[in-house]
Amino acid sequence: MSGEEEPIELKFRVYDGTDIGHNHYAASTTIATFKEMLVAEWPRDKEVIPKVANDMKLIYAGKVLENNNTLAESRIVFGELPPGGVTIIHVVVQPSVSKEMPKKNMCPCTCTIM
Numbered sequence: 001m002s003g004e005e006e007p008i009e010l011k012f013r014v015y016d017g018t019d020i021g022h023n024h025y026a027a028s029t030t031i032a033t034f035k036e037m038l039v040a041e042w043p044r045d046k047e048v049i050p051k052v053a054n055d056m057k058l059i060y061a062g063k064v065l066e067n068n069n070t071l072a073e074s075r076i077v078f079g080e081l082p083p084g085g086v087t088i089i090h091v092v093v094q095p096s097v098s099k100e101m102p103k104k105n106m107c108p109c110t111c112t113i114m
Contacts (some may be wrong), residue, residue: 008071011088012038012058015048022086031074032067033057038091048093059090 007024012034012048014020014097021034035053043051058065065074076087 007084008076010071010076011086012026012091013088014046014091014094016046019088020091025071027072028070030068030070031065034058034089035067048095050093051095054097055096057091057092059092060087065089077104 006027008027010021010025011019013022020043021038025034032053035056035058038056039050039053052065060074060076063074076089
């Protein structure tokens with residue numbers, strides 16, 4: 001081995017089937033880095049837009065990828081793709097709910113159950 005890692009070609013597929021972030025990346029890149037990149041590059045014409053990296057989950061082969069893991073640690077398959085093949089990671093956007101939202105009472109009156 002030469003000690004130099006081969007870049008991995010990735011696409012990130014969003015909820016409506018479009019792809020973003022199509023490029024070559026180092027196997028040592030962390031999932032958290034990808035999330036930050038995706039927030040910055042997210043198309044502004046989409047209905048749902050993540051505001052922060054924690055608003056997203058990256059999914060590969062049915063598994064949610066952990067922020068502190070690298071592509072290599074996440075066992076992203078590369079090198080075995082057919083010519084012209086690209087690895088796709090799915091992006092799920094789940095905006096975080098504000099903890100400061102006031103609770104609404106379901107019943108405006110005080111009820112007594114007897």
